[in-house]
Amino acid sequence: MTVSFLLVCISCKRREEVPGSAIVDWHYKAAGSDEFIHVSRIFQYEYNNPIILHENFEGRLEWKGTMGTKDVQIGSVFIHNVTYNDTGTYLCTFHRTLYLPLNEEHVVISKEVELTVVENANPELTAVISEIMMYVLIAVLQLWMIGVLIYCYRKIYAENEARETRKTARSQSK
Structure with missing residues (x-):
């Protein structure tokens, strides 16, 4: 039986009328590990271009976030064929650029998602x-x-x- 899990990550702007764009990165830290896989992120989404960046997740990650706009608000991904090796902490990072009248404002927002894979869910x-x-x-x-x-x-x-x-x-x- 194949199991999929949705890693939810949402980062909304406070003012909708301010134009912006965002790039979403996902990192993974195995259970018991001290560091996120930083050398290569596991996933990146930039305006209609989802890229799986780590071979362990090749063909298993699917973008379920905002589509059709550069201003991403939802950066969620599906992990398909979840295994015990997927247990760990996932870090979602929004790199948002707000296009203000006088200059551009760069904002970074990070959220962690814990995933524990068990035999039978109680x-x-x-x-x-x-x-x-x-x-x-x-x-x-x-x-x-x-x-x-x-x-x-x-x-x-x-x-x-x-x-x-x-x-x-x-x-x-x-």
Whole structure:
């Protein structure tokens, strides 16, 4: 069974009206290692040109970030055919250039993503509780909606009865 994993990296600008461009680099540090593979990055994306830069990741990395614009906001990549050797820390670095009216501003933003590969994934307690709460909330909301419908139909029925009573009283008084 082949497993893929999405390494998510997002870096949004604070002001959308400022034009810019970005290059996204991904580095990898194996579990237990002290350094990222710096001599050669594992991946780089620069405006519609994704490049896998390390032979261990050749044919296994797929760009899932912003496409069609030089101003990349999402720098995520898929790792296909994940193995135990992929366990480690991944560093995503945005090299952003903002084109301001008077000059260019260069900004570097880095984010780390930890990946631990295990034989069988155990659902976290939060995920289990979230799933249970989702079903409880669905049931409670359905009961609430039924209650609201009954209340509305009773109000409509009472209004129709009152209208019929008024009509009857008017016709008898004539």
